[in-house]
Amino acid sequence: RKEVEQDPGPFNVPEGATVAFNCTYSNSASQSFFWYRQDCRKEPKLLMSVYSSGNEDGRFTAQLNRASQYISLLIRDSKLSDSATYLCVVISSGSARQLTFGSGTQLTVLP
């Protein structure tokens, strides 16, 4: 089983839709969680951190479920510009060595 797993998609949704991605992790000792966004042929960039209490940034909401060992990303009112691959990242300890990427979920928002 992979340490961090994501549904690769693709998710094709109409503009204005709400879409949610999940990411599961296998190491119960995982400490920190992030969502990165990667545009086509570009480098990944941090989208948002995921806190235990959940956090929201505009149309984006990230949540953590430690009991079931997954994190989620919810995008409301999808825009064409949200089309990208979304990568979840899990850190299992204070060591940079323990930073693991999921393989990404591809989202296409259609006009």
Add this chain to the structure above:
Amino acid sequence: DVKVTQSSRYLVKRTGEKVFLECVQDMDHENMFWYRQDPGLGLRLIYFSYDVKMKEKGDIPEGYSVSREKKERFSLILESASTNQTSMYLCASRDPGQGNTGELFFGEGSRLTVL
């Protein structure tokens, strides 16, 4: 803004050639990383460096070596390139002082094709 610069965006090499991929960051970050990204496999860590002259193997170090002689520069070396090393290579840096909240800053990537 942090800038991570990779020396080559696109390279085409022949099997057996030695390949150097260079990465420079301008924010005095101690941690630097080399990943490769392949479809369906995500980002896989090749090597990383905690600080100058320090390096540690990642998940897939075979066929690669690295050099960190200066804090701002982290080089990835393919001693004898093989076709299965055709990939996108991404360099990243991080400020460990931010602990687990430290953001990774990536370069634009180097797409290597080995013929």
